[in-house]
Amino acid sequence: MDLLKKRILLDGKILPGNVLKVDSFLNHQMDISLFSEMGKEFHRRFQDDNVTKILTIEASGIGIACIAAQSFGVPVVFAKKSKSINLPEDVYTSKVESFTHGRVYDIIVAKDYLSKDDRVLIIDDFLAMGHALLGLSKLVIDAGATLIGAGIAIEKGFQPGGALLRNQGIRVESLAIISSMDDRGVLFA
Amino acid sequence: MDLLKKRILLDGKILPGNVLKVDSFLNHQMDISLFSEMGKEFHRRFQDDNVTKILTIEASGIGIACIAAQSFGVPVVFAKKSKSINLPEDVYTSKVESFTHGRVYDIIVAKDYLSKDDRVLIIDDFLAMGHALLGLSKLVIDAGATLIGAGIAIEKGFQPGGALLRNQGIRVESLAIISSMDDRGVLFA
Numbered sequence: 001m002d003l004l005k006k007r008i009l010l011d012g013k014i015l016p017g018n019v020l021k022v023d024s025f026l027n028h029q030m031d032i033s034l035f036s037e038m039g040k041e042f043h044r045r046f047q048d049d050n051v052t053k054i055l056t057i058e059a060s061g062i063g064i065a066c067i068a069a070q071s072f073g074v075p076v077v078f079a080k081k082s083k084s085i086n087l088p089e090d091v092y093t094s095k096v097e098s099f100t101h102g103r104v105y106d107i108i109v110a111k112d113y114l115s116k117d118d119r120v121l122i123i124d125d126f127l128a129m130g131h132a133l134l135g136l137s138k139l140v141i142d143a144g145a146t147l148i149g150a151g152i153a154i155e156k157g158f159q160p161g162g163a164l165l166r167n168q169g170i171r172v173e174s175l176a177i178i179s180s181m182d183d184r185g186v187l188f189a
Numbered sequence: 190m191d192l193l194k195k196r197i198l199l200d201g202k203i204l205p206g207n208v209l210k211v212d213s214f215l216n217h218q219m220d221i222s223l224f225s226e227m228g229k230e231f232h233r234r235f236q237d238d239n240v241t242k243i244l245t246i247e248a249s250g251i252g253i254a255c256i257a258a259q260s261f262g263v264p265v266v267f268a269k270k271s272k273s274i275n276l277p278e279d280v281y282t283s284k285v286e287s288f289t290h291g292r293v294y295d296i297i298v299a300k301d302y303l304s305k306d307d308r309v310l311i312i313d314d315f316l317a318m319g320h321a322l323l324g325l326s327k328l329v330i331d332a333g334a335t336l337i338g339a340g341i342a343i344e345k346g347f348q349p350g351g352a353l354l355r356n357q358g359i360r361v362e363s364l365a366i367i368s369s370m371d372d373r374g375v376l377f378a
Contacts, residue, residue: 029302030265032258059247063265066252069221076219076252113218 001041001175004153005188007034014181018156026153027060027125035067038175042123042151043071045173049148051121053077053114055140057107057132064153065123072121077114079107079136092142096135099128107132109139116144127152127174130161137170149173157189190230190364193342194377196223203370207345215342216249216314221256227364228257231312231340234362235261238337240310242266242303244329246296246321250313253342257312266303268296268325281331285324288317296321298328305333316341316363319350326359338362346378 013021025031051072056065057079065076082105087093091108098105114120120140127133133150140147149171155162157177165172177189202210214220240261245254246268254265271294276282280297287294303309309329316322322339329336338360344351346366354361366378 023299024301025264028266028269028299030255030258030267032255032264033262035255036259059251059267059269062248062251063255063267066219066221066224066255067259069219070225070256073222075214075221077217078219078248078252080217080248110212110217112213 001038003034003037004176007031008154008176008178008186012186014183014186018159018181020154020156020178020181020186022154026064030063032063032067035064038064038153039068039071041175042068042121042173046072046121046148046151049121050119051148052117052119053121053145054123055079055109055114055120055136056123057081057136060126061124064125068123068151077109079109079139082106082108092139094135094138094142097129097131099131107135107139109143111143114139114143114145118143118145119148120145121148122150123152124150125153127155127161127165127172128159130164133161133165133170133172137165151175154178190227192223192226193365196220197343197365197367197375201375203372203375207348207370209343209345209367209370209375211343215253219252221252224253224256227253227342228260230364231257231310231362232260235310235337235340238310239308240337241306241308242310242334243312244268244298244303244309244325245312246270246325249315253314254312257340261310266298268298268328271295271297281328283324283327283331286318286320288320296324296328298332300332303328303332303334307332307334308337309334310337311339312341313339314342316344316350316354316361317348319353322350322354322359322361326354340364343367 152174155174179189341363344363344366368378
């Protein structure tokens with residue numbers, strides 16, 4: 001998606017440790033007109049899949065998911081990162097390893113909001129190691145729902161998450177796939 | 190706003206401790222068509238105020254803020270709840286006391302995304318004790334920006350937050366103000 005790629009080239013900042021900082025338009029300040037175009041593109045790619053629900057994870061996936069949901073005409077559920085040691089019984093849960101924060105956390109969705117009749121599209125801002133997406137897909141599977149696929153804003157193609165998910169048969173549609181980045185800039189696949 | 194009040198009466202659940210559970214449509218599963226009507230109503234109330242930016246706080250304010258931002262044609266910034274002891278220097282910060290979680294946490298916004306030229310509308314899902322909103326308004330004031338007011342989905346009118354903010358001269362527009370709730374149900378102001 002050219003609009004997003006151009007914006008990454010214009011406003012993205014590369015920091016040490018393969019960090020791409022896009023918080024001026026994607027995940028701290030959010031450019032809603034860009035999100036609207038991204039939402040339409042996700043809908044173009046998944047419009048024939050009878051999506052009934054969009055699933056994302058707090059916090060930075062929520063804005064993109066909500067705007068995309070307007071194109072699909074479906075509700076959004078966001079998985080919560082749980083800080084509790086004792087999880088309630090009425091939730092689906094999985095463990096996610098965060099490389100950014102160096103720890104493992106639980107994500108939860110109330111059982112009321114994912115059912116076997118749901119056809120679920122996962123939406124998130126980034127795909128790198130793939131652990132958040134694997135955790136989200138486990139919630140969908142545990143609910144007996146149908147996982148349609150994942151719509152991602154920015155995929156770091158040089159990290160293993162995309163291949164990991166696609167090798168499991170999960171359809172992943174990323175609007176911008178970065179093949180490499182260093183102090184000279186960003187290259188797209 | 191009748192649509193939201195009716196939805197609270199239909200799907201809200203009252204739990205012990207003055208907890209109104211609305212996570213089937215507002216802050217876990219999110220009804221985007223409802224959010225769209227709420228966004229239009231916020232815009233109707235603040236359309237003459239030349240809002241340049243919407244400020245909210247992770248996680249449950251983000252969806253409402255993003256959908257409302259479409260009506261205003263402005264970007265959204267969400268304040269992050271910081272878990273770090275050492276805060277970076279390039280942020281505005283304030284402390285927020287959470288009664289729900291029984292602790293004090295820092296909220297931060299990068300200085301790049303709030304400026305003295307901004308006319309800021311704060312949007313959040315709930316107003317009860319008012320601490321989150323006071324924390325957000327401090328960020329706006331510290332940035333030298335103009336605080337237009339706050340748009341709230343549900344205000345617990347029987348808790349002191351609304352009066353606290355309005356007594357400081359902050360314009361608060363709540364789409365549903367609950368005057369009382371108990372095991373017999375919810376009453377609106």
